[in-house]
Every structure is written in structure tokens, then in C-alpha cells.
Amino acid sequence: MERKITRERFIETALELFHNKGFKATTMRDIAKALQVEAATLYNYIRSKQQLLDDLVFEIADQFHDGLSNIYNSSYSPSEKLKAIVDLNVRLTTAYPYQVALLVGEWKHLEEVRQQAFLDNRGSYEQMVRDIIGQGMEVQELRTMDLEVATYSFLSSIRWLFSWYIEQGSAVNPVELEKQMSDFILKGMQNND
Amino acid sequence: MERKITRERFIETALELFHNKGFKATTMRDIAKALQVEAATLYNYIRSKQQLLDDLVFEIADQFHDGLSNIYNSSYSPSEKLKAIVDLNVRLTTAYPYQVALLVGEWKHLEEVRQQAFLDNRGSYEQMVRDIIGQGMEVQELRTMDLEVATYSFLSSIRWLFSWYIEQGSAVNPVELEKQMSDFILKGMQNND
DNA sequence: GTCTATAATTCGATAGAC
DNA sequence: GTCTATCGAATTATAGAC
Known part of the structure; x- marks a missing residue:
């Protein structure tokens, strides 16, 4: 009791x-x-409601950023890196779904200076993904497409994972989910000539 | 003046x-x-701030729902229907980007009864998309994949269009955007046997 | 560590003059 | 149609007893 x-x-x-x-x-x-x-x-x-938001948002944001940095600076090929990014997202999202929800939807309520720090962090994340996709096209591992549309669509298709996971009552096998998502997203990007 | x-x-x-x-x-x-x-x-x-939100959210939500109903009840093939859905989203989003932003991010602040009405509307929208993708697999126009993951990923990849469009300062050709997005999303779903 | 009480501020909305 | 003035409710946060 x-x-x-x-x-x-x-x-x-x-x-x-x-x-x-x-x-x-x-x-x-x-x-x-x-x-x-x-x-x-x-x-x-x-200390305050505001500080709580700040702590929770940056804790998870840093995990995404650090995880992606490690992938970015690895010797994997571009398409292997993209698969690793999907994997990173599935792992963090299934482990901390509500914190990811906060990251996606409530960053606007950070105070101004911290909001800018958040956007810098997110911008850096997106730039690494853009680089990887661009490199994949260069070495012809990926089809040639509009880089911005490809980057945006890739990020977008994994961003809403948290809401689906929460709605499902977390009754999902993360390993199978990662396989299905990699499959769906990467199939459309790969070069088949 | x-x-x-x-x-x-x-x-x-x-x-x-x-x-x-x-x-x-x-x-x-x-x-x-x-x-x-x-x-x-x-x-x-x-009349009130609350009523303003309600009006703006349902005005655009109804446009999405009606547009999809017309596609759903057409004689297009499943993959043609998916392309039409992307087109519908690009057209509504480029025409009313800030209203779409409200639709995606602020529906939680509708009052309880109206929030349920919104979720019913959205659920109906998602079910139509799920049906179309399922039919596409049945007639083998689309690859066989996990239906939930495919539906979720499809919806997810077009949902964030508004934020990208707003950030770009709306300097985008909607027709070209629709082509690029259809290409990216549908390439990964099509059956190539 | 949890409570009661309350300070200080902010917000949505209205009344009524012009 | 816009203003001034203000009400009543709600919110974050603190002080101080236990």
C-alpha cells in the first residue's frame, strides 16, 4: 500500500x-x-514545470543525436547506414515512447533560447541524414531522386512511430517492426539497375 | 492606410x-x-477561442475526408488511388498549410465531445487508406507487406508535408512536388515480379 | 516529504461608452 | 466596430507548519 x-x-x-x-x-x-x-x-x-520539459526533451534528443553521430561516422555503406537509422529510431521509440512523443510535439514550449538549441540539434540530425542519402545516390546505391523530398519523406515516415506504438498498447515486437519498416522505406530508395 | x-x-x-x-x-x-x-x-x-479552433479544424478535416471518399469510391485501380491520395494531400496542404498544421498538431485541444468526433473522422480516413492498400496487395499491384506498417508508413510520410512546406517559405511547385512524392512513396510499394 | 494557504500573474470573456 | 475597464477563474510557484 x-x-x-x-x-x-x-x-x-x-x-x-x-x-x-x-x-x-x-x-x-x-x-x-x-x-x-x-x-x-x-x-x-x-524546480519548475518548464525545467521538467527541458530535461525530458533534451535527454531524448541527445540520445537520437549521439546515436546518429555514431552511425554517420561508421564505415557502413550509405544504405546500411539508413537501415541502422531506422533501427535506432525503433529502439529508442519502443524504449521511451512517451518521451519521443514529447520530443516530436512539445518542443515549441521550450523557452526561447533553449528552443533555438533544440532546433540546432535537430538541424544537425537532419543534415547528417541528408548527407547519407546524398552519398547513397553518388555511389549509385540509391536511385537518383530529389534530395530534399527523399530526406523529408524518410524522416517523416519514421517520425510518427511513437503514436502508432502507443496506440497499439505497445504490443509490438521491436525486431519485427524494424525489419518491416526498413523493408518498406528502403525498398523505394534502392537502385535496381 | x-x-x-x-x-x-x-x-x-x-x-x-x-x-x-x-x-x-x-x-x-x-x-x-x-x-x-x-x-x-x-x-x-x-464567439470563443474554443469555437475558432473547432471551426478551423473541422473545415479542413472535412475536405480531406470528402476528397478521400471520392477517390475511394472511384473506379481507379488501387495504386492509382494511392497516387490520387498523395495528390489530394499535396493540393490541400499547399493551399492551406497553416490549417493543415492545426489539424495535425492541435486537435487534442478540441473539447471532449468534438475530439471524439474528430477521431472518428480520422479513423474513417485511415480505414479507407488501409482498404485501398489491402486491395492493392490482393490484386498483386502492390508487394505483400505487413498491412499495418504499410498503412502507417504511407500516412506518416505525407503527414509532415505542411511543416516542410511552411519552412520552405512556400517556394515549391506543387505539381513537381506531387510527382516527386508519389514517386518516392509508391516505388517502395509496387510489385515488380 | 507532504500538507494548507496564498501570493502573483495571466487568461478568456463581458459590459457599456463612443 | 473598437475601445476602456474589469470580472472571475485558473495557473505556477512559494512560505511555513507538521
Whole structure:
């Protein structure tokens, strides 16, 4: 009958509410009510609601960025790298679906300076993907296509994984999911001459 | 030196702010300031902020739904229908990018009953797409793949078009865009035996 | 570590003059 | 149709008792 709050339970509850109602529409009282405590209690765990968002967004954003850097700086071929990127996304998304949801949908509510830092991070991520796809076309591993459309479509098709995963009640085999997604996305990009 | 507000200018300004800051974070005073009037003035144009969101979301949602219904009930083949869906999305998104942004990102802030109506509408849209892809596999126009992953990836890859279009400053030829996107997305789905 | 109480601010919306 | 003035509710966060 433990009623005590752990930081972990607090974060979990907050993330779920942020996903369901949005960060701005979720009040400290909402989170407190879900944990059956008073709102003031929550301030033993965080400095502010704003700081909580910042911590959660950048924690997961850094994981994506670091993961992609390792892929980018590897000796894999371009199309092998793209498969590794799909794999990275599936692994992070199935491990931290609600944090990815926050990353995709609530970064606008970071304070201004931090929002710019976020956009720099995201821009760097997108540029690495663009480079890899461009290299794939150069060595003719990938079909020749409009680079911007290809980059955008690739990123777009994996970005919404979190919402599907959450809706499915997480009843998905991550390994099979990665196979299916790589298959679908990369088949359209590969050069078959 | 016309300072008068038209309903059109009001909607345009509100949509842009909703996209930049999010619906919840945009105050009536924000919109008023951008139009260089007082907040009270805005209530000559709308009944409430909530009603404004509702009107704008369902106006564009209905256009997507009706457009897809027409495609669904046509005599085109499944893969021709998919191409028509991409075309529908490109046309609506390039014509009403900020309204599409609202549709994708802010539906959570509809009031509860209307939110359910929205989800019913979206579910119906997704089911039609799922049907078309399933039929494409049956008649072997499309490769055999996991139906859920294919449907999700297809929808996902066109959903973020609005953000790209807005970022590009709308400097895109819609016809060429439709061609590039159809090409990218459908190449990976077609059966080549 | 959790509570009660409340300060300080902000927001949506209305009343009523012009 | 736009303004000034303001109400009432809601929100983040803090102070201080236990």
C-alpha cells in the first residue's frame, strides 16, 4: 500500500499526461491528482514545470543525436547506414515512447533560447541524414531522386512511430517492426539497375 | 492606410500564431497585438477561442475526408488511388498549410465531445487508406507487406508535408512536388515480379 | 516529504461608452 | 466596430507548519 511518490513514478505520470493533453494543457494539479497528492508536493522533485520539459526533451534528443553521430561516422555503406537509422529510431521509440512523443510535439514550449538549441540539434540530425542519402545516390546505391523530398519523406515516415506504438498498447515486437519498416522505406530508395 | 480588420486577416493571423506557438500558448491578446487592436475587438469575429479552433479544424478535416471518399469510391485501380491520395494531400496542404498544421498538431485541444468526433473522422480516413492498400496487395499491384506498417508508413510520410512546406517559405511547385512524392512513396510499394 | 494557504500573474470573456 | 475597464477563474510557484 505504498502511497509514496518516487521520482520515476512522477516522471512516468507526467509524460503520459503530456501526451494525452499536451504540455501546456496539463497542469501541475493534473499531475498531482493522478498521483493522489497535492500540487505543492511535486516541487520536491522538480524546480519548475518548464525545467521538467527541458530535461525530458533534451535527454531524448541527445540520445537520437549521439546515436546518429555514431552511425554517420561508421564505415557502413550509405544504405546500411539508413537501415541502422531506422533501427535506432525503433529502439529508442519502443524504449521511451512517451518521451519521443514529447520530443516530436512539445518542443515549441521550450523557452526561447533553449528552443533555438533544440532546433540546432535537430538541424544537425537532419543534415547528417541528408548527407547519407546524398552519398547513397553518388555511389549509385540509391536511385537518383530529389534530395530534399527523399530526406523529408524518410524522416517523416519514421517520425510518427511513437503514436502508432502507443496506440497499439505497445504490443509490438521491436525486431519485427524494424525489419518491416526498413523493408518498406528502403525498398523505394534502392537502385535496381 | 486601412487599419480595419477583416475576418480573413484575423483568421490568417491566428493560424500563423497557432502554428508558431501552439493553440494553448497563443492568447487572444497575442492575436490582438499582431493585428494592432485590443483583445475585446476580436470577439466581434468569433464567439470563443474554443469555437475558432473547432471551426478551423473541422473545415479542413472535412475536405480531406470528402476528397478521400471520392477517390475511394472511384473506379481507379488501387495504386492509382494511392497516387490520387498523395495528390489530394499535396493540393490541400499547399493551399492551406497553416490549417493543415492545426489539424495535425492541435486537435487534442478540441473539447471532449468534438475530439471524439474528430477521431472518428480520422479513423474513417485511415480505414479507407488501409482498404485501398489491402486491395492493392490482393490484386498483386502492390508487394505483400505487413498491412499495418504499410498503412502507417504511407500516412506518416505525407503527414509532415505542411511543416516542410511552411519552412520552405512556400517556394515549391506543387505539381513537381506531387510527382516527386508519389514517386518516392509508391516505388517502395509496387510489385515488380 | 507532504500538507494548507496564498501570493502573483495571466487568461478568456463581458459590459457599456463612443 | 473598437475601445476602456474589469470580472472571475485558473495557473505556477512559494512560505511555513507538521
